[in-house]
Amino acid sequence: xxxxxxxxxxxxxxxxxxxxxxxxxxxxxxxxxxxxxxxxxxxxxxxxxxxxxxxxxxxxxxxxxxxxxxxxxxxxxxxxxxxxxxxxxxxxxxxxxxxxxxxxxxxxxxxxxxxxxxxxxxxxxxxxxxxxxxxxxxxxxxxxxxxxxxxxxxxxxxxxxxxxxxxxxxxxxxxxxxxxxxxxxxxxxxxxxxxxxxxxxxxxxxxxxxxxxxxxxxxxxxxxxxxxxxxxxxx
Numbered sequence: 034x035x036x037x038x039x040x041x042x043x044x045x046x047x048x049x050x051x052x053x054x055x056x057x058x059x060x061x062x063x064x065x066x067x068x069x070x071x072x073x074x075x076x077x078x079x080x081x082x083x084x085x086x087x088x089x090x091x092x093x094x095x096x097x098x099x100x101x102x103x104x105x106x107x108x109x110x111x112x113x114x115x116x117x118x119x120x121x122x123x124x125x126x127x128x129x130x131x132x133x134x135x136x137x138x139x140x141x142x143x144x145x146x147x148x149x150x151x152x153x154x155x156x157x158x159x160x161x162x163x164x165x166x167x168x169x170x171x172x173x174x175x176x177x178x179x180x181x182x183x184x185x186x187x188x189x190x191x192x193x194x195x196x197x198x199x200x201x202x203x204x205x206x207x208x209x210x211x212x213x214x215x216x217x218x219x220x221x222x223x224x225x226x227x228x229x230x231x232x233x234x235x236x237x238x239x240x241x242x243x244x245x246x247x248x249x250x251x252x253x254x255x256x257x258x259x260x261x262x263x264x265x266x267x268x
Contacts, residue, residue: 055098057246068090149181
């Protein structure tokens with residue numbers, strides 16, 4: 034009687050964790066999509082390798098959502114085989130996430146250098162490339178910044194102490210041109226770096242939260258699989 038009660042407790046705990054797991058899978062997909070959308074805005078300043086992080090997050094979220102149903106079926110049907118398969122898949126995703134996390138941490142250290150190179154490249158191309166002009170208009174308008182390190186970065190390109198119009202967010206009524214004295218003083222390099230750091234922390238936080246739930250899921254699933262097997266052998 035006590036043994037059956039114990040099995041039922043573990044079974045419903047596994048079912049609960051799988052439901053929670055399915056919700057974290059959906060949350061992971063949503064967070065990945067939001068960050069992917071944010072990265073898309075600044076594609077000209079971010080290296081292609083950084084695009085992969087939110088995409089991988091969405092793939093992992095989809096896998097988690099699928100695996101959670103496998104765990105639920107195994108728990109409800111009291112199938113040690115399904116539960117064991119679920120545990121193996123879960124452990125595989127967990128190890129993969131650790132690998133991705135380590136690679137992401139190493140890659141994140143390269144971000145300042147990548148941003149600096151991309152900012153300088155697009156600044157050099159500003160007069161000849163419409164794409165570069167649109168990229169600068171977007172980053173300066175959305176982040177309320179000017180130039181790479183400040184408005185003086187535009188001095189070789191703009192004359193008469195003027196800067197792109199997106200550098201000025203508020204102009205006096207009688208002033209038509211965006212001049213240095215009315216522009217944002219902060220450069221876009223640090224602003225974008227801080228923005229991406231915030232997104233990276235969000236990615237990392239979601240990853241750690243999922244990893245903890247996964248680890249608990251593996252432990253409970255292994256305990257349930259063993260209990261089902263012992264119960265079957267007893268019968």
